[in-house]
Amino acid sequence: GKSDPAPGTTGALKVGLVFDVGGRGDRSFNDAAYAGLERAKKELGIEFEYFEPTHADREAGLRKYAEQGAPLVIGVGFAFTDSIAKVSADFPGQHFACVDWDTGSAPKPPANVAALRFREEEGCFLVGAIAGLTTKTGKVGFVGGMEIPLIHKFRAGFAAGVKAVNPSCEVLVAFAGLTPEAFKDPVKGKELARSQYGAGADIIFHASGSTGLGVFEEARARNRERGTVTHFVIGVDADQWEEGGHVLTSMLKRVDVAVFDVVKGTKAGTFPAGVHEFGLKEDGLGYVRDDRNRALIPDTVAQKVDALKAEILAGRITVPVR
Amino acid sequence: MAAAVEMVGIEKRFPRVVANVGVNLVVEEGEIHALAGENGAGKSTLMKILCGLHAPDAGVVRIFGREVTDFRPAAAIAAGIGMVHQHFMQVPTLTVAENVVLGEEPRRGPFFDRRRAEERVAELGSRFGLPVDPRARIEDLPVGLQQRVEILKVLARGARVLILDEPTAVLTPQESESLYATLRSLKSQGRTVIFISHKLREVRAAADRLTVLRRGRTVGTVPIGEVDEAKIAEMMIGRPVLFEIEKTPAAPAGAVLEVRDLAGGRLRGVTFDVRAGEIVGVAGVEGNGQSELVEILSGLRQAGSGTARLRGRELSRAGPAAWFEAGLGVIPEDRNLRGLIGEMSVADNLILGRHRQPRYSRAGIVAGAARDADAAGLVERFDIRPADPRAEAESLSGGNRQKVVVARELSRVPGLLVAAHPTRGVDVGAIEFIHRSILAERARGAAVLLVSSELPEILALADRILVLCGGAIAGEVRGAEATERGLGVLMTGGAPA
Amino acid sequence: MTPEFIAGILTVAAPLLLAAMGGVVSERSGVVNIALEGTMLASAFAFTAVTHAFEPVGPDGRHLVDAAGAWVPFAGVAAGLACGVLVSLLHALVCIRVGANQVVSGIAINILAVGATQFACTLVFESSSNSARVASLPRWGLGAFTFTPAAWASFVAVPVVTLLLFRTVFGLRLRAVGENPDAAETLGVRPGAIRTAALALSGALAGLGGVVLAADVSQFVQNMTAGRGYIALAAVIFGKWNPWGAAAACLLFAAAEKAQVPLQGKIPPQLAQSLPYLLTILVLAGFVGRARAPAALGKPHESSR
Amino acid sequence: MTPEFIAGILTVAAPLLLAAMGGVVSERSGVVNIALEGTMLASAFAFTAVTHAFEPVGPDGRHLVDAAGAWVPFAGVAAGLACGVLVSLLHALVCIRVGANQVVSGIAINILAVGATQFACTLVFESSSNSARVASLPRWGLGAFTFTPAAWASFVAVPVVTLLLFRTVFGLRLRAVGENPDAAETLGVRPGAIRTAALALSGALAGLGGVVLAADVSQFVQNMTAGRGYIALAAVIFGKWNPWGAAAACLLFAAAEKAQVPLQGKIPPQLAQSLPYLLTILVLAGFVGRARAPAALGKPHESSR
Numbered sequence A: 001g002k003s004d005p006a007p008g009t010t011g012a013l014k015v016g017l018v019f020d021v022g023g024r025g026d027r028s029f030n031d032a033a034y035a036g037l038e039r040a041k042k043e044l045g046i047e048f049e050y051f052e053p054t055h056a057d058r059e060a061g062l063r064k065y066a067e068q069g070a071p072l073v074i075g076v077g078f079a080f081t082d083s084i085a086k087v088s089a090d091f092p093g094q095h096f097a098c099v100d101w102d103t104g105s106a107p108k109p110p111a112n113v114a115a116l117r118f119r120e121e122e123g124c125f126l127v128g129a130i131a132g133l134t135t136k137t138g139k140v141g142f143v144g145g146m147e148i149p150l151i152h153k154f155r156a157g158f159a160a161g162v163k164a165v166n167p168s169c170e171v172l173v174a175f176a177g178l179t180p181e182a183f184k185d186p187v188k189g190k191e192l193a194r195s196q197y198g199a200g201a202d203i204i205f206h207a208s209g210s211t212g213l214g215v216f217e218e219a220r221a222r223n224r225e226r227g228t229v230t231h232f233v234i235g236v237d238a239d240q241w242e243e244g245g246h247v248l249t250s251m252l253k254r255v256d257v258a259v260f261d262v263v264k265g266t267k268a269g270t271f272p273a274g275v276h277e278f279g280l281k282e283d284g285l286g287y288v289r290d291d292r293n294r295a296l297i298p299d300t301v302a303q304k305v306d307a308l309k310a311e312i313l314a315g316r317i318t319v320p321v322r
Numbered sequence B: 001m002a003a004a005v006e007m008v009g010i011e012k013r014f015p016r017v018v019a020n021v022g023v024n025l026v027v028e029e030g031e032i033h034a035l036a037g038e039n040g041a042g043k044s045t046l047m048k049i050l051c052g053l054h055a056p057d058a059g060v061v062r063i064f065g066r067e068v069t070d071f072r073p074a075a076a077i078a079a080g081i082g083m084v085h086q087h088f089m090q091v092p093t094l095t096v097a098e099n100v101v102l103g104e105e106p107r108r109g110p111f112f113d114r115r116r117a118e119e120r121v122a123e124l125g126s127r128f129g130l131p132v133d134p135r136a137r138i139e140d141l142p143v144g145l146q147q148r149v150e151i152l153k154v155l156a157r158g159a160r161v162l163i164l165d166e167p168t169a170v171l172t173p174q175e176s177e178s179l180y181a182t183l184r185s186l187k188s189q190g191r192t193v194i195f196i197s198h199k200l201r202e203v204r205a206a207a208d209r210l211t212v213l214r215r216g217r218t219v220g221t222v223p224i225g226e227v228d229e230a231k232i233a234e235m236m237i238g239r240p241v242l243f244e245i246e247k248t249p250a251a252p253a254g255a256v257l258e259v260r261d262l263a264g265g266r267l268r269g270v271t272f273d274v275r276a277g278e279i280v281g282v283a284g285v286e287g288n289g290q291s292e293l294v295e296i297l298s299g300l301r302q303a304g305s306g307t308a309r310l311r312g313r314e315l316s317r318a319g320p321a322a323w324f325e326a327g328l329g330v331i332p333e334d335r336n337l338r339g340l341i342g343e344m345s346v347a348d349n350l351i352l353g354r355h356r357q358p359r360y361s362r363a364g365i366v367a368g369a370a371r372d373a374d375a376a377g378l379v380e381r382f383d384i385r386p387a388d389p390r391a392e393a394e395s396l397s398g399g400n401r402q403k404v405v406v407a408r409e410l411s412r413v414p415g416l417l418v419a420a421h422p423t424r425g426v427d428v429g430a431i432e433f434i435h436r437s438i439l440a441e442r443a444r445g446a447a448v449l450l451v452s453s454e455l456p457e458i459l460a461l462a463d464r465i466l467v468l469c470g471g472a473i474a475g476e477v478r479g480a481e482a483t484e485r486g487l488g489v490l491m492t493g494g495a496p497a
Numbered sequence C, D: 001m002t003p004e005f006i007a008g009i010l011t012v013a014a015p016l017l018l019a020a021m022g023g024v025v026s027e028r029s030g031v032v033n034i035a036l037e038g039t040m041l042a043s044a045f046a047f048t049a050v051t052h053a054f055e056p057v058g059p060d061g062r063h064l065v066d067a068a069g070a071w072v073p074f075a076g077v078a079a080g081l082a083c084g085v086l087v088s089l090l091h092a093l094v095c096i097r098v099g100a101n102q103v104v105s106g107i108a109i110n111i112l113a114v115g116a117t118q119f120a121c122t123l124v125f126e127s128s129s130n131s132a133r134v135a136s137l138p139r140w141g142l143g144a145f146t147f148t149p150a151a152w153a154s155f156v157a158v159p160v161v162t163l164l165l166f167r168t169v170f171g172l173r174l175r176a177v178g179e180n181p182d183a184a185e186t187l188g189v190r191p192g193a194i195r196t197a198a199l200a201l202s203g204a205l206a207g208l209g210g211v212v213l214a215a216d217v218s219q220f221v222q223n224m225t226a227g228r229g230y231i232a233l234a235a236v237i238f239g240k241w242n243p244w245g246a247a248a249a250c251l252l253f254a255a256a257e258k259a260q261v262p263l264q265g266k267i268p269p270q271l272a273q274s275l276p277y278l279l280t281i282l283v284l285a286g287f288v289g290r291a292r293a294p295a296a297l298g299k300p301h302e303s304s305r
């Protein structure tokens, strides 16, 4: 390690953030992390820099900020797990955070690492219920990015939510690929959406980074052609309403909150080392129902979904993860 | 009246070689003018300058009295020059009509007017007595017809001067005859013809005047009536050339090559032996199975049926490596394709295939000293020019490349020598030398199979002559008793005289 | 085979078709064009950036994507075409005028295109991975078969390129130059000029392929061509340098990619995903073995003077 | 030019050198080997996976990386070599035995290699992007100049390949086949066999290049070759198919890449990263113009039988 800039000092805290594939501008996962930093900049007066890795230079990105002496370096995405484990060992005086830390490959994060994890299946269960209750065709779709256990959590939660309220509803499933590139392939996303809409689905939930932008595009094109909104998408990670009037809701994964909290803790001198799980209980997950999409989700549906949420919180429903 | 072509003081240098230096050539309108000279004398280069493919480094070119300043093919075409190149300049996948009109296609808007092109070519063909099917694809045509297309191509561009570079090198005697008839009829229509040839008999028969080049310079221009073949040869080489080679009677021993009912491709079951110490000639109109025979006997083609034994080993379906090991030496039909490795030195080419011999390598490492010494000896013995074993094979002229191939094959002391058109395209000096080398092989006790479309060559060398017709042996004649006439009858399917 | 499924195949095939037609034109003239991939990518970006630039901007500085005039994305299409021509002319410069190795020039252009588009994307959109969403091209057609004009162009491109190659004077010369540039030269046809023109056209076609890709999702994504240029090249060879053959190969690859979706979950995912590539290898190994390339393909032509 | 900087250049150059020597051997025999890239990548993975497999495992199932015997990473090296030979033989099968297009076969192999290594990485290391850390090769040398044995091999490879090509019988035959397979065949040399052997050797060299890369960081990273195979190919051509020329080109590229690090932050990163490729294009455009490739390069040889 280099110099040890004491955390909690009053000067502007410097944070370095390395994005996942899909990168800045995916209007989803990565942009949610970015939003957390923006908020920290506004509310806590920190400074930050970010890096969009291309192929194999994820670790180089982390190292770059660590070498510059940033007290906090954040990696967005499960793929950073090994790299952060390695780099944090070389810079024991600095702090690291990893969104979606993979406990499978590294069960115990080092002492200077905050491992931020989400129980995505819980949020997905709720949007699954919304989909199951609002579908007109009795068919809904799921478009995943890379086929990995993390994304299977999304699928499992969503499918369970659908079945819980509408057992006869069919859930079409497709993944964009087997490589990280599958999170940044809107062309593929559009193609998959085309297949699922074509097969009769009217709502698609995507968990695929910027691949999902293609899903939105397909819905947008279909609705524009028909002149009415008949094909819906459920957004993921961030509120994706901006993608057009066909966003039924979005499964919020509060990466922004998690990132903000870590920054705040670091600045306050209480760096939250160790594994942190965010679920419905911690308000780390949720779904969007506000003035903009209230018309799409009737009150009866919202009530039903809130009831399900209560059951999960009470531990009466365990959402499957695979 | 100005001469059709006047080239004065032409000079052309290539890296390492001076191809032309102070060359003068005057061709009068309406004559057939021959250009002769040993290999690498600069004939093709001179003609390429005339047709705009090379620009000269010095000198003046006048065409019908007008000086040429722009050396580009299009300008030469416009001035009335048309060249039929030694290696045909054709697009094999296109049709005859397309090849002929390329560059000045009849069009309808942006579209190619195929019908009009075909009509034009058919019309040209009948006007000049050169019929070809305008719709045939070039690659499907025999060489004779391909050449006809080349001539049509230049005529279609209104050529008043036709240049033909070694037009008969790849033609059968019959095709050659008809070519010269065509040239005479073009002359009678007022066109001028320049042709390059190594075949002095043809030069004498077809040309009005002759210009000889040697080592890039003009030796002189003479009316054809004033010189005989020996005189032309002397002008070319700079010394008298022996045309008649004295041949001792053959003393054949046991059979080296035994061929039984061999068939494949156009070859339909042939049976013959070649014995040690004799030369067996194979004559025939091209396309009657000679190529297939040579290919099978060098392992490049698998026989369909029958057997071929070399020194007792059955090899009719073996690859080239097996033939090579059994002691075959082959002068291939197509030396550019099969003969040499262009990028390698003459020395490496000379011992290629024998590097594994203990003399040339130890533990897989090439013994450079032995190779270079042996190569220098061969270069000297076979008079390969330039006399530099390190020169790249590619930089040699056609005749010298042929000498490298011959030198390599003979220096291996082969049990059987298959020589296919061994003197095609080489000058008279080299022909003499190659003929003597083949006879020396016979004297040494090698079995020689000589395939050639040149009847005089076969008559001069062979002890026995097999005539191929339609893929079968139409007859066998003893060398001493054979005449061109008698062979010609057999070759064209007539009964033996 | 629902209409949806067929339309889906056509959508996937559209950019491949255009790039493959570009490949046919270039390779028939004797120039190996691996640069198809980079050409597509650069044009995809040019389309996005120029469309973006012409969108009206609201008082808050945001682009009013959906309020853009109908002509706006067409300006992007023009930019994509122009960019394709330019990239291809760079290839022409390196390998026709200078006579350098065509394969390496193509690879270098592809790698440069990835770097340059990322860099430009950062400049214009402040992200090296994604552009903003840009105004969409209209969609024309009936039922499931509605496509952008650019995609429609890809279907028209096949007969047009066929006509061009086999019925026009330019096509005749182009093929002659690809087979025997020396012969063409002796007849006053200039191989360098023909090949440069062929590459310009090839670039326009491949560029339009890139536009189809970006217009389909109304945005640019880092390295969004994802090997489509290479697949198009394989299709050219599989199709034996014939436009219809290449088009058939493109449709086959597109079908393989489409078929992979319903196969998911039934066969191992890795197998499903690599189907198109496996197909490429099999197809190359099996069918193309004996196909005859243009005789002068890949050989720089040196005028003999 | 500190010793560290020079050693740094050598480290960057090592994998390039090996791949370039592989390229020289293959191209001199007449086979275009774009598959170098995929070969390196596959071997990098094979090295990592096999080294991993031989590491002792603790009671909790974790690999005791640093307790591994000294021979363990050498088992990985052997695996890398073997894997390189295998991938190269696949290329040989497709383009020598079957006679398919060499460029496309190479591209297809490269694409497959990316997919296959990611898939295998997921199976072995449960992550498609990174392997676990594996046992390290020893480092030999003095001062700044300490390298793994694999990297040392890369420096030795240049004179060895030179000797092989120009002093041995095999080299002579190899060059003969690359120039005129037909002629070589009539002289008893079997072009197919020579080319297959050349490709096997090429694969071993490129594979060792991949091993150097992975051994340097003691792990496998998704697509870690990052175009080095292509750069090596450019170096082969820039070096005019001569081992020393290619080696000089590799060092030049390595120096360009090294120089790019101090430039970072001063010029845009994408530009800095494309430096080697810009260099490639410039160099191609400027120098190589008239270099003469092996005459039969890229042409499948059909025995006429």
Ligand SMILES: Nc1ncnc2c1ncn2[C@@H]1O[C@H](COP(=O)(O)OP(=O)(O)OP(=O)(O)O)[C@@H](O)[C@H]1O
Pocket: B014, B015, B017, B018, B019, B037, B038, B039, B040, B041, B042, B043, B044, B045, B046, B395, B396, B397, B398, B399, B425
């Ligand atoms: N393009 C070229 N580059 C370099 N040297 C050349 C070139 N063309 C011809 N030469 C050389 O110039 C000399 C003259 O060649 P040219 O082809 O004119 O001879 P030629 O008289 O036609 O011989 P042949 O009877 O063998 O056809 C030869 O040494 C030849 O190798």
Ligand SMILES: Nc1ncnc2c1ncn2[C@@H]1O[C@H](COP(=O)(O)OP(=O)(O)OP(=O)(O)O)[C@@H](O)[C@H]1O
Pocket: B040, B044, B045, B086, B087, B166, B169, B170, B333, B334, B335, B336, B337, B396, B397, B398, B399, B401, B424, B425, B426
């Ligand atoms: N494949 C071949 N096999 C045997 N002889 C050939 C072949 N091709 C050409 N020839 C003849 O060999 C002679 C010399 O040809 P070659 O082309 O090798 O000589 P060059 O003078 O170097 O070339 P050019 O005259 O084209 O400049 C010519 O008479 C030609 O007809």
Ligand SMILES: [Mg+2]
Pocket: B043, B044, B045, B086, B165
């Ligand atoms: Mg000549």
Ligand SMILES: [Mg+2]
Pocket: B040, B044, B086, B398
């Ligand atoms: Mg000649």
